[in-house]
Amino acid sequence: RQLPGSVQATAPSVAAQAAPQGSLTIVYGTQTGNSRLLAERLKQRAEAAGLAVRCVRAGEYPTRELKNERLLYVVISTQGDGDPPDDARGFVEFVLGKRAPALGQLRFAVLGLGDSSYPKFCEIGRVLDERFAELGASRLFARAECDVDFEPVAEPWLGQALEHAKKELEPQTSLATVTPLRTVPVTPTFSRENPYPSQVLANQRITGRGANKDVRHLELSLEGSGLTYEPGDALGVVPRNPPDLVEAVLSALRLDGATDVTREGRTLSLKRWLSEGLEITRLSRPFLASHATRSGNTELQRLLTPEGAEGLRALLASHQVIDLLRQYPATWGAEELVGALRRLTPRLYSIASSQKRVGEEVHLTVSLVEYEAFGFRHVGTASNYLATREAGQDLVDVFIEANERFRLPKDPSRDVIMIGPGTGVAPFRAFVQERAELGASGRNWLFFGEQHFRTQFLYQLEWQEAVKKGELHRLDVAFSRDQGQKVYVQHRLREKGREVYDWLQGGAHLYVCGDATRMAPDVHEALIDIIATHGGKSREDAKAHLESLREQQRYLRDVY
Numbered sequence: 001r002q003l004p005g006s007v008q009a010t011a012p013s014v015a016a017q018a019a020p021q022g023s024l025t026i027v028y029g030t031q032t033g034n035s036r037l038l039a040e041r042l043k044q045r046a047e048a049a050g051l052a053v054r055c056v057r058a059g060e061y062p063t064r065e066l067k068n069e070r071l072l073y074v075v076i077s078t079q080g081d082g083d084p085p086d087d088a089r090g091f092v093e094f095v096l097g098k099r100a101p102a103l104g105q106l107r108f109a110v111l112g113l114g115d116s117s118y119p120k121f122c123e124i125g126r127v128l129d130e131r132f133a134e135l136g137a138s139r140l141f142a143r144a145e146c147d148v149d150f151e152p153v154a155e156p157w158l159g160q161a162l163e164h165a166k167k168e169l170e171p172q173t174s175l176a177t178v179t180p181l182r183t184v185p186v187t188p189t190f191s192r193e194n195p196y197p198s199q200v201l202a203n204q205r206i207t208g209r210g211a212n213k214d215v216r217h218l219e220l221s222l223e224g225s226g227l228t229y230e231p232g233d234a235l236g237v238v239p240r241n242p243p244d245l246v247e248a249v250l251s252a253l254r255l256d257g258a259t260d261v262t263r264e265g266r267t268l269s270l271k272r273w274l275s276e277g278l279e280i281t282r283l284s285r286p287f288l289a290s291h292a293t294r295s296g297n298t299e300l301q302r303l304l305t306p307e308g309a310e311g312l313r314a315l316l317a318s319h320q321v322i323d324l325l326r327q328y329p330a331t332w333g334a335e336e337l338v339g340a341l342r343r344l345t346p347r348l349y350s351i352a353s354s355q356k357r358v359g360e361e362v363h364l365t366v367s368l369v370e371y372e373a374f375g376f377r378h379v380g381t382a383s384n385y386l387a388t389r390e391a392g393q394d395l396v397d398v399f400i401e402a403n404e405r406f407r408l409p410k411d412p413s414r415d416v417i418m419i420g421p422g423t424g425v426a427p428f429r430a431f432v433q434e435r436a437e438l439g440a441s442g443r444n445w446l447f448f449g450e451q452h453f454r455t456q457f458l459y460q461l462e463w464q465e466a467v468k469k470g471e472l473h474r475l476d477v478a479f480s481r482d483q484g485q486k487v488y489v490q491h492r493l494r495e496k497g498r499e500v501y502d503w504l505q506g507g508a509h510l511y512v513c514g515d516a517t518r519m520a521p522d523v524h525e526a527l528i529d530i531i532a533t534h535g536g537k538s539r540e541d542a543k544a545h546l547e548s549l550r551e552q553q554r555y556l557r558d559v560y
């Protein structure tokens with residue numbers, strides 16, 4: 001008997017005889033891939049222990065099966081302001097909603113991921129955890145909440161999860177004896193854990209003089225790495241902090257950079273910890289809490305009470321670590337400091353090239369984050385690191401982060417509409433290159449936006465060349481600050497609404513990349529309006545239509 005929900009990916013005939021006592025389901029909701037990484041790690045370990053496991057992306061989980069699950073682990077991240085990952089929206093709504101079934105049969109545990117610079121840290125993990133209990137399910141062990149440096153919290157949770165799963169489910173010993181685990185020789189590949197030191201081949205500013213943004217086009221070598229990627233994938237970059245910021249932290253705390261400090265079994269000088277091991281730009285809530293205690297500052301301490309929530313949000317958004325250290329003096333020892341800061345984690349950048357065109361290279365479009373605050377220049381860690389790398393000289397540690405959710409149509413005769421203002425244009429450079437190299441017969445339509453035509457038309461010459469060659473069929477641009485009134489990509493979309501709708505009716509795939517907080521929701525609204533107006537539909541029907549495009553994976557977003 002095959003239990004509902006148990007999926008036997010390997011040796012189905014054997015599994016059928018083995019009559020599993022039950023199976024473990026892992027549901028993950030991921031935006032950047034971390035939850036997937038952890039969910040899959042757990043799956044592998046559970047399988048190695050002889051358990052029947054299925055590991056499903058929340059967007060693909062058939063929610064009607066929830067009432068039949070016996071053992072469920074949920075690994076889910078929270079976006080910016082307390083939102084679920086795009087793809088997990090349906091799952092979360094179902095569980096929180098009125099139609100959720102009673103779950104008396106279920107044992108579960110939840111691992112939340114998030115970024116403690118935001119006030120609603122790990123909110124989705126928390127509400128799901130509470131809701132499962134409310135629906136009658138038994139919590140096997142306590143929820144854990146991971147910050148951006150997720151490993152130290154995730155690993156112990158995964159360990160507990162495995163132990164509980166082993167206790168709950170009888171291992172399928174018969175399966176294990178029939179198909180013993182084979183040890184496969186491992187070919188060394190570069191990965192997040194073992195990144196490839198890539199030579200910087202080019203680092204060109206592509207915004208003009210006088211532009212208020214410094215956007216770089218970077219070309220990195222993958223020669224001999226064996227790394228390959230698809231359009232839509234991201235490049236993981238292992239950044240380092242700016243040397244002057246490291247010095248500023250040391251001097252604000254009057255600490256000696258030469259002091260050796262051990263954390264998680266790794267011993268480095270304090271200076272190296274601050275330069276390459278720890279996050280010293282974005283402020284986290286736990287660090288702030290620790291600092292508040294050490295400083296004895298009552299104003300800071302008040303921010304950590306429920307009444308201080310607004311002030312806390314404002315402070316986390318406006319202050320980097322160094323600002324806190326300067327404005328609220330406190331005493332820290334080297335060990336304590338290294339223990340309290342978050343791990344410096346790799347940053348993901350949408351790849352701006354197609355390997356079919358550039359071979360063993362990978363290109364990025366990087367906007368340097370820099371601003372003045374409290375009398376000092378502030379920068380974003382990774383963008384500053386990349387922007388200051390010298391071509392022909394520096395190496396950057398990188399890996400490929402596959403992004404299966406953002407793929408060109410499998411059918412090359414489909415049309416594509418790409419909406420990518422600012423550096424959101426990066427993956428579309430890869431798309432257009434790829435489709436040209438493939439000789440795809442479908443048409444390509446790009447919507448691009450920036451502030452000024454003269455200085456910020458990213459890749460202008462390339463687009464014009466692509467149009468001339470018939471590789472790009474339509475190009476619409478919105479330069480927001482070249483006239484009295486703001487003009488954005490969604491205005492251009494609306495102006496061309498009739499044709500956009502016709503393209504969609506003809507089977508076109510829609511892609512949006514770039515700013516998640518304002519642009520993507522505004523574009524979403526414009527798309528609803530276009531479908532309503534030109535499809536003669538009510539707003540509700542237009543929404544449902546767009547939702548069905550999303551379900552058919554014809555409306556894909558890569559927003560951040």
Ligand code: 2AM
Nearest residue numbers: 421422449450451480488489518519522
């Ligand atoms: P702005 O900075 O002049 O407001 C790339 O950053 C481009 O996206 C800029 O032209 C920027 O305009 C624009 N932009 C800002 N908010 C937007 C929104 N809500 N929708 C679309 N584009 C937006």
